[in-house]
Amino acid sequence: MSRYVGSKWRKTAAIERNALLAQYVPETLKMTGASLSQLLQRHGMVYVKPDRGTYGNGVIRVERSGEGYNYQVxxxxRRFDQFASLYQSILRQTRGRRYLVQKGIHLLEYEGRRFDIRVMVQFAPGRSWETTGIIGRVAAKNKIVTNYHSGGKIVSADVLLRSNTDQVAAKLLALSKLGAQAGKAMQTAFPGVYEIGLDIAMDKTMHPWILEVNTRPDPYIFRKHKDPKVFRRIMRYAKAYPGK
Structure with missing residues (x-):
């Protein structure tokens, strides 16, 4: 079994240490009143997320506007006139747990709903990192997270990209290479990691952003991939991890 790393902070730091990958990581800090204010002033919109957690649970989208502030869970x-009241309300949501604040990426949309891309990457039997699957996740209506377990819908990545660019093949190839680089970086930082799932946001310029690295990604969403060979390969590679 692949090693599990729970802390988003540690995983983000591992990716950022790689010079090639750092340009794809949105600015991320441990959340305090100062860091939340700083990133809101700098970026206008941020995501606040638990350092440990799955399925998009606990994720908060925070925005600064001319009239004040708002956040969505x-x-x-909820809307606020002052930063202090915004922050106190967020603290009640976080309940003393460690949270991170991350530069907000305005996700591309498909049929009026936000989407991101899941890139499945595995340590292949040939002892090299290989992207074995790429699939899209579309958020439920009016929701901020795309996770399937939070009501999101699985849609083919090429369908989602085609609605925003005519360079679909090139973008998928770039994501595949990005995945393999991230796999190497994670295994360097955390020996025993043999699979990762990257959550990738594409902005309006089609620049990919690594929102999160999962070390226990759900392979079963790839049952919905249009090519059944993709899921079979993912499961075959998983059975061949070292130590199995």
């Missing part, structure tokens, strides 16, 4: 939006 699930489908509920």
């Amino acid at each position: 699930g489908k509920k939006i």
Whole structure:
């Protein structure tokens, strides 16, 4: 079995240490009142997320606007005139747990709903890192997270990209290479990691951003891939990890 690394902070730091990958990581800090204010002033919109957690649970989208501030959890939006009251309300949401604040990437949309891309990367039987699957995840209506377990929908990545660019093959190839580089970086930082799932956001310029690295990615969403060979290969590689 591949090693599990729970801390998003540690995983982000491992990716950022790689000069090639750092340009794809949104600015991420441990959340304090100062860091939240700083990133809101700099970027206008941020995501606040638990350092440990799955399925998009606990993720908060925070925005600064001319009238003040607002944040969204699930489908509920709350508005504030002052930063202090915003921050106190967020602290009640986080309940003393460690949270991170990350530069917000405005996700591309498909049929009016936000989407991101899951890139499955595995340590192949030939002892090299290989991207074995790429698939799209579309958020439920009015939701900020795309996770399948939070009501998201699985859609072919090429369909999602085609609605935003005519360079679909080139973008998929670039994501595949990015995945392999991230796999190497994670295994260097955490020996025993043999698979990762990258959550990739594409911005309006089609620049990819690594939102999160999962070391226990759900392979079963790839059952919905249009090519059944993709899921079979993922499962075959998983059975061949060292130590199995």
